[in-house]
Amino acid sequence: MARKKDFQMAYIDTKPQLTxxxxxxxxxxxxxxxxxxxxxxxxxxxIAPDLRGFGRSEAIDGAYSMRTFADDCKHLLDRLEVTEPVxxxxxxxxxxxxxxxxxxxxxxxxxLILTGTRAGADDERSREGRxxxxxxxxxxxxxxxxxxxxxxxxxxxxxxxxEELIGTVTDIMGSASEAGMIGALTAMRDRDDSxxxxxxxxxxxxxxxxxxxxxxxxxxxxxxxxxxxxxxxQFIPRAGHLVNMESPKQWNALAESFLTELLDE
Ligand code: MLT
Numbered sequence: 001m002a003r004k005k006d007f008q009m010a011y012i013d014t015k016p017q018l019t020x021x022x023x024x025x026x027x028x029x030x031x032x033x034x035x036x037x038x039x040x041x042x043x044x045x046x047i048a049p050d051l052r053g054f055g056r057s058e059a060i061d062g063a064y065s066m067r068t069f070a071d072d073c074k075h076l077l078d079r080l081e082v083t084e085p086v087x088x089x090x091x092x093x094x095x096x097x098x099x100x101x102x103x104x105x106x107x108x109x110x111x112l113i114l115t116g117t118r119a120g121a122d123d124e125r126s127r128e129g130r131x132x133x134x135x136x137x138x139x140x141x142x143x144x145x146x147x148x149x150x151x152x153x154x155x156x157x158x159x160x161x162x163e164e165l166i167g168t169v170t171d172i173m174g175s176a177s178e179a180g181m182i183g184a185l186t187a188m189r190d191r192d193d194s195x196x197x198x199x200x201x202x203x204x205x206x207x208x209x210x211x212x213x214x215x216x217x218x219x220x221x222x223x224x225x226x227x228x229x230x231x232x233x234q235f236i237p238r239a240g241h242l243v244n245m246e247s248p249k250q251w252n253a254l255a256e257s258f259l260t261e262l263l264d265e
Contacts, residue, residue: 016041021073022089023097024091025116027145029054030048030055066192068187088111092116095114096194098117114206118220119198209234232258
């Protein structure tokens, strides 16, 4: 609605007023957001980068960190001349990047959508697991990690019946480079704990989590909801870690109503 002095005027304008920056998880790429790129284009301009080493982005060797990823995303927004604050949507590892982006560029964030992610850092055991995974990729290639991962990304419900989704996810992971895998595993292993950031988040936040997530426990979603001042938490039943692909209609409906509320503020 556009308010004039004496009345409110309804209108249609096909240029979305919001920009949604969607940051993918590990070892995926921007294609994981295909249902959102198609489903949310009415409400938002969707920008979905491939992080370095993934998808069609260059796979450079060297040290990757959450800071590098966040800076890469900011650089992309600058190149695209996006100067207004954006809604940052992060899935799993993309959520770790979203926290870093928020810390580094708070004035560029209008809202957050955190999916299948957590604020806490890796504990000692998980850090060791990341180091072993890095060594395994170095020795045997990316497939040692990606192959067994499909069944962990999806709920049993989807894994047992959705051949098409299994194929799509396998293809997406198949394009991950060894440099990207090693870089991202290092970045995740060494990432900061974002728990202390939660209470300081002063933008509206939506947390979406699959109830059957096998990678990030639902407790982590509850912690974010409890600590972030202006937060809503939504669980999606019969969905696992990859909830936006497993239940795209529900995910998009939640995101759309969150984005619409932001516009009405
Ligand atoms: C992801 O889905 O991005 C990763 O599995 C997250 C993680 O391993 O911590």
